[in-house]
Amino acid sequence: MERRAFFKLIGISAAVAAGGTAYACSSGHGMLSLVPTAEDSSAYRIANDPQVSFSSEVDVLIVGSGIAGLSAAMAPAEAGHSVMVVDKLDLLGGESFSSNGIMRVSGSAFQKAAGIDTTAIEAWDARKQELADEGVPDIEFAKRLFVTAPDWIDHLVDTYQVELADPRAYVKGGGLSTVLLPKNGLGDMESFMVPLRNGLANKGVAFSTGLQAVAFIQDGGGAICGMRLLAVKNQAVSDIRAKRVVVATGGFASSQPLIHAYVPNQEQVASYTFASMGEGQMLCSGVGGKLAGMDKAGPLTGRVPQSCAWGMFAPAVIVDLAGKRFAREDDVNAAADACHADDRGHWWTIFDKQLIESSQSRSVAQVTAKYVKRLVGPCDTLDDLAKAMFMPAEALKAAFEEYDKTVESGKDEAFGRTLFLQKLIAPYYAFRQSPVRYKTRGGANTDGEGRLLNATGSPVSGVYCCGSVGASSLEGLASNGAFGMLVGQAVAKVLAEEEGSDVSSASA
Numbered sequence: 001m002e003r004r005a006f007f008k009l010i011g012i013s014a015a016v017a018a019g020g021t022a023y024a025c026s027s028g029h030g031m032l033s034l035v036p037t038a039e040d041s042s043a044y045r046i047a048n049d050p051q052v053s054f055s056s057e058v059d060v061l062i063v064g065s066g067i068a069g070l071s072a073a074m075a076p077a078e079a080g081h082s083v084m085v086v087d088k089l090d091l092l093g094g095e096s097f098s099s100n101g102i103m104r105v106s107g108s109a110f111q112k113a114a115g116i117d118t119t120a121i122e123a124w125d126a127r128k129q130e131l132a133d134e135g136v137p138d139i140e141f142a143k144r145l146f147v148t149a150p151d152w153i154d155h156l157v158d159t160y161q162v163e164l165a166d167p168r169a170y171v172k173g174g175g176l177s178t179v180l181l182p183k184n185g186l187g188d189m190e191s192f193m194v195p196l197r198n199g200l201a202n203k204g205v206a207f208s209t210g211l212q213a214v215a216f217i218q219d220g221g222g223a224i225c226g227m228r229l230l231a232v233k234n235q236a237v238s239d240i241r242a243k244r245v246v247v248a249t250g251g252f253a254s255s256q257p258l259i260h261a262y263v264p265n266q267e268q269v270a271s272y273t274f275a276s277m278g279e280g281q282m283l284c285s286g287v288g289g290k291l292a293g294m295d296k297a298g299p300l301t302g303r304v305p306q307s308c309a310w311g312m313f314a315p316a317v318i319v320d321l322a323g324k325r326f327a328r329e330d331d332v333n334a335a336a337d338a339c340h341a342d343d344r345g346h347w348w349t350i351f352d353k354q355l356i357e358s359s360q361s362r363s364v365a366q367v368t369a370k371y372v373k374r375l376v377g378p379c380d381t382l383d384d385l386a387k388a389m390f391m392p393a394e395a396l397k398a399a400f401e402e403y404d405k406t407v408e409s410g411k412d413e414a415f416g417r418t419l420f421l422q423k424l425i426a427p428y429y430a431f432r433q434s435p436v437r438y439k440t441r442g443g444a445n446t447d448g449e450g451r452l453l454n455a456t457g458s459p460v461s462g463v464y465c466c467g468s469v470g471a472s473s474l475e476g477l478a479s480n481g482a483f484g485m486l487v488g489q490a491v492a493k494v495l496a497e498e499e500g501s502d503v504s505s506a507s508a
């Protein structure tokens with residue numbers, strides 16, 4: 001018998017994957033019985049599904065080139081292992097590349113050099129209650145990600161020359177000292193991810209785009225030993241053999257069927273993302289991995305996500321279509337979440353030249369130039385602004401009177417805003433927004449090293465997960481980067497141990 005006959009495919013079909021639904025095609029997971037049980041089903045095959053035939057072999061195959069996947073590639077590549085990163089998109093970088101770029105990090109050497117001395121533990125003490133209130137499933141692992149984030153940043157700066165904004169530029173104006181931004185501020189993940197990708201390529205990492213992982217390949221002993229990939233453009237099959245597979249395929253915010261199944265409350269909300277189809281979660285489930293926490297709704301953002309973050313860097317006032325203030329402006333998700341929860345439809349972010357000339361001037365210029373139909377202003381009076389926003393002037397003026405009182409008292413009793421409690425000065429501008437989905441919670445259960453766990457808590461041999469595909473992800477750039485780095489280190493360690501045992505058994 002040919003050796004390849006020992007290999008078995010477990011995954012999602014290409015056709016179904018594109019639609020976001022999944023089925024298990026191995027026996028034993030029994031979601032759908034396609035043949036009468038009395039017959040010998042081994043005679044049947046999935047149409048046009050060739051037998052396993054490996055075209056390449058690597059030590060580590062990483063599926064997904066977002067921040068988690070690239071960060072997972074670092075340690076194995078630095079240790080000299082062969083690493084391949086594949087992505088179904090034509091471009092590398094995933095949702096991470098198009099994100100706002102706000103990274104929650106404290107205690108990095110980069111920040112210390114800028115005179116910011118908050119340690120990771122101090123920042124964690126301030127943050128942990130917030131995460132516990134959000135229902136983070138594994139608070140100890142969350143802490144590990146949080147305290148690993150500064151090491152992750154420093155490694156990226158020192159080894160891969162990623163470029164960050166000088167935090168003094170926004171901290172001196174009243175911005176948070178516990179976040180980092182890419183070199184040119186909001187929306188510039190290019191300065192961050194391109195050097196990382198180039199640095200990894202220089203270390204020998206192979207990148208392939210336009211390849212979608214559709215099935216795990218299992219050896220005769222049941223261990224995962226590779227993946228089947230389909231070329232998105234022509235469905236050509238490639239089977240890649242790997243000692244370890246790292247699944248870093250992101251969340252499921254773009255999958256209408258999965259949102260329908262797990263977060264039906266958001267199924268009528270549009271999706272900002274298009275690549276987050278939950279394929280990694282389904283693939284992991286197909287090999288017995290346990291999924292958890294996917295029914296916990298993720299936060300929402302605005303149709304133009306960068307503008308949701310402007311209130312973290314300059315004064316802004318958010319009002320609904322009736323001219324009423326309804327959410328804190330210094331939280332990227334507050335307006336979108338409240339707008340959706342109360343069915344307000346749209347909201348307006350009102351700003352002035354303090355934002356236009358702030359540390360995020362580049363983002364404001366880019367976004368307002370691109371989305372001119374969402375912008376009104378400059379307006380010299382609140383009457384003019386209200387008219388341009390099609391709302392009663394009296395309502396808007398009342399909201400501003402209330403807001404100005406909040407500024408004078410220095411405390412936002414209604415919504416809890418703490419940043420940039422400053423009055424706006426005419427001329428005014430306003431930017432219109434509506435809520436969209438962009439990230440999800442929950443995913444594949446993993447242990448402290450990122451190994452995929454089954455329902456009884458045992459590792460599924462050969463498979464690791466990191467980033468938003470994992471149930472323990474905190475769904476942020478820095479935490480997912482730290483998650484990827486930890487998984488990469490765990491994989492490099494186990495490969496080194498195996499090589500060590502190979503050497504000692506060969507010499508015995």
Ligand SMILES: Cc1cc2nc3c(=O)[nH]c(=O)nc-3n(C[C@H](O)[C@H](O)[C@H](O)COP(=O)(O)OP(=O)(O)OC[C@H]3O[C@@H](n4cnc5c(N)ncnc54)[C@H](O)[C@@H]3O)c2cc1C
Nearest residue numbers: 064066068088094096099100102213250467468475476477
């Ligand atoms: C608009 C937006 C703004 C955001 N802003 C911020 C922010 O400011 N700060 C912050 O902390 N977080 C932010 N986030 C969230 C953050 O981007 C995510 O937490 C993070 O990018 C997830 O990283 P990841 O590597 O897990 O997944 P991703 O970056 O989504 O990467 C997953 C990759 O896997 C690929 N893939 C999926 N399935 C397959 C398959 N079957 N085969 C091959 N490849 C596959 C995808 O194409 C994708 O490239 C934002 C997200 C969005 C969408």
